[in-house]
Amino acid sequence: MIIKNHKLIPVILLMFALAAPIASYAQCKGFAKRKCLPELKPFIHNGQLNSTTLMEGESAELVITFHAGQQYRVMVCAQQSLKKIGFKMMDIDREVIFDSEEQAGAKYWDFNVNATQQMIILVAVPKPGKHASANLPGTLVQSGCVALLVGFQD
């Protein structure tokens, strides 16, 4: 399509800019629902959409209470634009209990809890430069939706 009236170009750009965040939210929700929630089954998710957009080199932490006598699944799910993503589970003193890197990049972890306790889930996307394609000139820093799902078994 050729735009003959050049005065319209800024208006069109503005319309795209205004629509971008809405599309981003919807995209992240749609991704989490379509790709992530089904993988959590048979665990019952906690009903909260824990998702965010991360760029390479960024990380996010989720603080959560796990309850005695319950079995849980913690799962990290990311869009394909993020080539590599990992997560760690730490106790409140930041002592690492699980590291997905040590489990061949596992996407989820199932565990039983004997004492109700606070835990920290750290999700991180490695910095650019730490995978082969990032060394190519002109490679853009990638970003994408990351969903962190927590499910329990009744």
Place this chain on the structure above:
Amino acid sequence: MAAVFLCYLAACASESGQEMTEESVDEGDAATEEPNAISEEVSSKIFYTIPSPLELTSIIKKAGAKYDKSVLNSTDNISSYVTQSGMALNLGVYGADLSYASIFEQTQETMHYFAAAKKLADDLGITSAFGESTLTRIQNNLDNKDSLVAIISDSYWETDAYLKENKQSSISGLVVAGGWIEGMYVSTKLAEKTENNTDVVSRIGEQKLTLDNLISMLRGYEDPEIADLVSDLNMLKEAFEPVVITYSRQPPTVDAESKVTTLNTTSTINITDEQLAVISEKIEGIRTKIVK
């Protein structure tokens, strides 16, 4: 114009990280970290999450609590909830009552509380969470607790996702808070009615940890209604202060066959009858403000 465009995109990138409640962002230098290792030094956003009423109900049921519909919020009160914050808080309350009824397989009350939650969700514009198709699924699965719980869990998720997607995260926070407060109210009332209530009381005492997370989560929202609620929750936090949780650290073990890890650390919860009475009173006060 280009500047406006770029500024807007920058705001967009920032906003997109707000679906979880963000507390702080730190920058650090991760230049020396191992290749592909997860570093704690890189920029980090901190979020908090709260157990759903379904999980809370499951916990107190395992602790020995029984079903008692007299402790639930009457659906007759629904016409009193006309403000957005009132509707959001009570959507959480009715959601918790719905969870309680469904986990205890009370089909009639499950339908009652589903209808109440649907009415408030519809009034808040969240038609996708408790729509006609969900109603049909519930009706078709009233005798199947597992399916029922999964359907209700999906409705919670839809509610939360809709609100966050539409930049109403503070409303989502009120729904979550309303659900937790009702779950706590029901738990404290059931503790009074349960003969050997040690386990139920311990589960209540452990919510000291979740209360900290809830307050941290709500502080992330700039909303006067939430500020009032946080003030009430801070008073509840004071009531929880004397509750002592002591841990005995044990290394985790992995079941060779199932590959499931067990976190073997154990805990003891010290909570006296007097402390429980103060906590129960504070919770009842907050809950009364919400449901009146």
